Amino acid sequence: MNIDITTTSAGGVLLVVLLTAALFGFLPRLATRLMSRAFPKSDPRRDEMLAELHGVPHFERLVWVAEQFERVLLEAIPARVAQSKKRREIWTVHVDGKEFRLSASRRRTLRERFRSWRYSAKIPLLSLSIHDQDDAGIGTATDQLITRVLTQAGMMTTPAIPLDFGFRISRIAVNRSRTRDEVVVSSDGDASESTR
């Protein structure tokens, strides 16, 4: 019986190379990416986990990845559970102002910085939606929210409320509560609030 040793060994070597590449290259990265997603979106541990992988020597990666699974069980899942208990808030900020209307033309910037935005030429207001689940608390102060919106939109670099903007802010709180707040800030900075 004749056996083609050359072909068999070449195929075997190729298989070993592919398996090695998958085990020490592709699979650890994939597993790390999947596991990092167990952390809440704004949690720095998510990016940290991905960045750390690059510093781990290839031959240590399998063990390192297994250790990260322990982190997911001990840290990420409790963080997710704690987050789900928090009240989720969705803020919609309607902003009117000459500068802001100009910034609406920079659509790409707005799309990158806000989860959703809408500009209507008929209604001279810009609607920007912020989901505050990840960093709850900032939405409680109207001036902080306005500062945050303007800073994110690239309209402000210092924490002060400019006087030439008009705002209408809606807060929709979901989970646990169904409150819906309306905050209207006039151009002179006075705020009035109502809860329904």
Place this chain on the structure above:
Amino acid sequence: MRKSDSLVALAVVLAQRPNDEHWGYDLSRTSGLRSGVLYPILQRLLNEGWVKDGWEAIDPKVEGRPRRRFYKLTEVGIVELGALAATAPRSATTAPMATPRFA
């Protein structure tokens, strides 16, 4: 903060270079603590204000890798963890684990 062997091991490593920036993986390697133990301790140290964190100042496109998160001792941390490291057994202060744990 509860004093555990793991915390002391980490304190020893941090106290050896109190003004340096430390990476999670390096800390894990030099202290001999696995990730599941190290990172919760680091989180506690952050909450206590003994350690501060930040992101490496590099351009990821140039370096070809993402920015790493670093940990650095605060003034309070240098005092507190320095005191903790001083209580460690002599063998722990002179010979931190420098070889891979699974070698």
